[in-house]
Amino acid sequence: xxxxxxxxxxxxxxxxxxxxxxxxxxxxxxxxxxxxxxxxxxxxxxxxxxxxxxxxxxxxxxxxxxxxxxxxxxxxxxxxxxxxxxxxxxxxxxxxxxxxxxxxxxxxxxxxxxxxxxxxxxxxxxxxxxxxxxxxxxxxxxxxxxxxxxxxxxxxxxxxxxxxxxxxxxxxxxxxxxxxxxxxxxxxxxxxxxxxxxxxxxxxxxxxxxxxxxxxxxxxxxxxxxxxxxxxxxxxxxxxxxxxxxxxxxxxxxxxxxxxxxxxxxxxxxxxxxxxxx
Amino acid sequence: xxxxxxxxxxxxxxxxxxxxxxxxxxxxxxxxxxxxxxxxxxxxxxxxxxxxxxxxxxxxxxxxxxxxxxxxxxxxxxxxxxxxxxxxxxxxxxxxxxxxxxxxxxxxxxxxxxxxxxxxxxxxxxxxxxxxxxxxxxxxxxxxxxxxxxxxxxxxxxxxxxxxxxxxxxxxxxxxxxxxxxxxxxxxxxxxxxxxxxxxxxxxxxxxxxxxxxxxxxxxxxxxxxxxxxxxxxxxxxxxxxxxxxxxxxxxxxxxxxxxxxxxxxxxxxxxxxxxxxxxxxxxxxxxxxxxxxxxxxxxxxxxxxxxxxxxxxxxxxxxxxxxxxxxxxxxxxxxxxxxxxxxxxxxxxxxxxxxxxxxxxxxxxxxxxxxxxxxxxxxxxxxxxxxxxxxxxx
Numbered sequence: 001x002x003x004x005x006x007x008x009x010x011x012x013x014x015x016x017x018x019x020x021x022x023x024x025x026x027x028x029x030x031x032x033x034x035x036x037x038x039x040x041x042x043x044x045x046x047x048x049x050x051x052x053x054x055x056x057x058x059x060x061x062x063x064x065x066x067x068x069x070x071x072x073x074x075x076x077x078x079x080x081x082x083x084x085x086x087x088x089x090x091x092x093x094x095x096x097x098x099x100x101x102x103x104x105x106x107x108x109x110x111x112x113x114x115x116x117x118x119x120x121x122x123x124x125x126x127x128x129x130x131x132x133x134x135x136x137x138x139x140x141x142x143x144x145x146x147x148x149x150x151x152x153x154x155x156x157x158x159x160x161x162x163x164x165x166x167x168x169x170x171x172x173x174x175x176x177x178x179x180x181x182x183x184x185x186x187x188x189x190x191x192x193x194x195x196x197x198x199x200x201x202x203x204x205x206x207x208x209x210x211x212x213x214x215x216x217x218x219x220x221x222x223x224x225x226x227x228x229x230x231x232x233x234x235x236x237x238x239x240x241x242x243x244x245x246x247x248x249x250x251x252x253x254x255x256x257x258x259x260x261x262x263x264x265x266x267x268x269x270x271x272x273x274x275x276x277x278x
Numbered sequence: 279x280x281x282x283x284x285x286x287x288x289x290x291x292x293x294x295x296x297x298x299x300x301x302x303x304x305x306x307x308x309x310x311x312x313x314x315x316x317x318x319x320x321x322x323x324x325x326x327x328x329x330x331x332x333x334x335x336x337x338x339x340x341x342x343x344x345x346x347x348x349x350x351x352x353x354x355x356x357x358x359x360x361x362x363x364x365x366x367x368x369x370x371x372x373x374x375x376x377x378x379x380x381x382x383x384x385x386x387x388x389x390x391x392x393x394x395x396x397x398x399x400x401x402x403x404x405x406x407x408x409x410x411x412x413x414x415x416x417x418x419x420x421x422x423x424x425x426x427x428x429x430x431x432x433x434x435x436x437x438x439x440x441x442x443x444x445x446x447x448x449x450x451x452x453x454x455x456x457x458x459x460x461x462x463x464x465x466x467x468x469x470x471x472x473x474x475x476x477x478x479x480x481x482x483x484x485x486x487x488x489x490x491x492x493x494x495x496x497x498x499x500x501x502x503x504x505x506x507x508x509x510x511x512x513x514x515x516x517x518x519x520x521x522x523x524x525x526x527x528x529x530x531x532x533x534x535x536x537x538x539x540x541x542x543x544x545x546x547x548x549x550x551x552x553x554x555x556x557x558x559x560x561x562x563x564x565x566x567x568x569x570x571x572x573x574x575x576x577x578x579x580x581x582x583x584x585x586x587x588x589x590x591x592x593x594x595x596x597x598x599x600x601x602x603x604x605x606x607x608x609x610x611x612x613x614x615x616x617x618x619x620x621x622x623x624x625x626x627x628x629x630x631x632x633x634x635x636x637x638x639x640x641x642x643x644x645x646x647x648x649x650x651x652x653x654x655x656x657x658x659x660x661x662x663x664x665x666x667x668x669x670x671x672x673x
Contacts, residue, residue, distance in 0.1 A: 059587065
């Protein structure tokens with residue numbers, strides 16, 4: 001059973017703004033029956049570019065219905081310009097969060113909104129172009145790259161949770177890994193350019209290190225029954241403490257140098273030195 | 279903890295069943311006073327050992343087997359793994375396995391990871407099913423090969439209840455000298471089984487599907503069948519399964535098998551009638567609904583119905599409001615993004631597969647419960663269809 005927030009349950013049990021507007025200013029039609037979820041969003045926009053009404057029809061699970069319902073509430077009264085800035089994270093947040101496997105439901109909401117706005121403006125979305133990577137769910141590389149950038153995705157599993165790509169036959173997994181690597185490298189290169197001379201403050205470093213530990217390193221170690229904790233950061237020296245199965249583990253030094261240090265160097269500062277607190 | 283079991287309308291018995299009160303009574307002494315180790319030399323432990331032998335006889339009775347053919351395990355999955363891996367070790371030169379596309383993950387995932395487990399590359403023939411969920415006997419015959427080590431085919435499918443002709447298939451296997459295993463987890467206690475009248479070499483069953491507790495299962499091993507244990511260790515189960523016995527659960531399973539034998543007729547008359555009433559009622563009051571699986575060749579308790587243009591998880595959550603428990607083959611409930619492998623193997627259209635609901639009854643269900651479900655379901659489906667972009671009112 002999924003752990004849904006009260007907000008998700010409310011919107012699922014009593015969805016708001018159900019239906020289809022007559023003569024809408026814009027329509028967004030995304031997903032399909034074969035994919036397991038689909039959303040048709042219709043919006044009414046007045047002369048001042050304000051969304052005065054929005055209605056939806058959704059085929060899908062509780063989180064898909066709740067995401068659609070809350071989306072219509074969010075955008076009503078907004079200007080087109082404001083609405084076009086809405087991200088899937090905004091939708092998930094308005095619901096008090098979604099289970100990570102269900103994040104693609106919020107992405108579907110954002111996609112429908114974008115499509116409706118594009119339809120209103122009479123432009124064609126670039127996302128539909130690009131190369132289809134996941135044939136099971138018809139997801140293009142452009143959509144995947146965008147999700148990686150927007151939601152800071154760092155694993156193939158996360159890509160599947162957010163875009164559904166790779167969730168079918170799994171044939172595209174290697175390609176997804178490739179796209180992920182290229183995109184992440186691209187982001188790192190972009191970031192390092194303007195900031196080359198700027199040094200991170202220790203506080204920034206700690207925050208960033210904690211983030212990498214939490215998102216990537218800890219889950220991997222936990223799979224083997226271990227855990228890791230940040231003890232101190234002094235200049236480039238990072239002191240950590242290995243816990244659980246990792247403490248006293250024969251290969252803990254290799255884990256530390258080959259995995260933890262490597263990851264932190266890749267994603268925080270490439271001069272970091274990781275030591276174990278004994 | 280109060281989990282509200284007095285309020286639920288439990289129609290998810292292929293997932294698990296309630297423990298029969300008689301079973302709990304039988305178990306209690308072994309959770310309290312009678313804590314001796316059945317392997318001990320003293321009388322205190324020996325009494326427990328004798329109780330286990332009684333349970334073994336009760337299980338054997340239900341299966342039409344001899345007590346020494348019964349090996350207690352921890353679950354159906356362990357029984358499946360034991361049988362299949364035993365056969366592969368018995369015939370290490372034979373690198374071919376036959377199974378179906380609709381097996382439970384306990385067999386399906388094992389067969390998919392044989393290379394990892396054995397270090398050898400195995401050919402796995404996964405037999406297709408037709409739209410009714412039935413196997414094609416011709417392709418089965420063709421698949422039988424001189425290097426087939428084991429055939430593993432479920433007796434009845436957990437999602438649709440469709441029954442496979444495993445006895446007929448086992449006879450063909452015997453002619454070719456090939457070992458035959460069946461995962462009978464869903465069949466035992468629901469349809470009559472007599473191992474003395476067939477050629478099946480291994481059969482798996484699971485306690486919690488027939489009103490015994492979770493955490494206990496059985497592997498039937500026909501006398502004379504070559505056998506390699508899965509868990510090596512002590513001499514328990516005559517050296518066929520190491521590990522101190524899960525005594526209370528084994529006693530419970532014995533009692534549950536005795537009860538299952540007594541209620542087999544009730545299952546195939548009254549429960550079947552309730553299932554049929556539920557099924558006919560739903561199909562006739564809800565438009566665009568369809569039955570998944572062969573209408574006749576089926577367990578008496580299972581009904582798998584698709585409601586087109588709506589999604590299974592959403593249906594289940596609405597049913598949950600009325601405390602109605604069932605399951606779905608939709609993507610969202612399976613934790614994956616695609617509908618169940620059984621629905622896909624049968625070629626159930628996506629429009630219907632995502633909205634499939636499995637009702638599975640037991641002897642504890644009543645007509646009032648069926649009536650309540652029949653009363654609530656049409657509105658649940660209609661309301662969700664109002665939300666669906668694919669539903670046209672005039673259809």
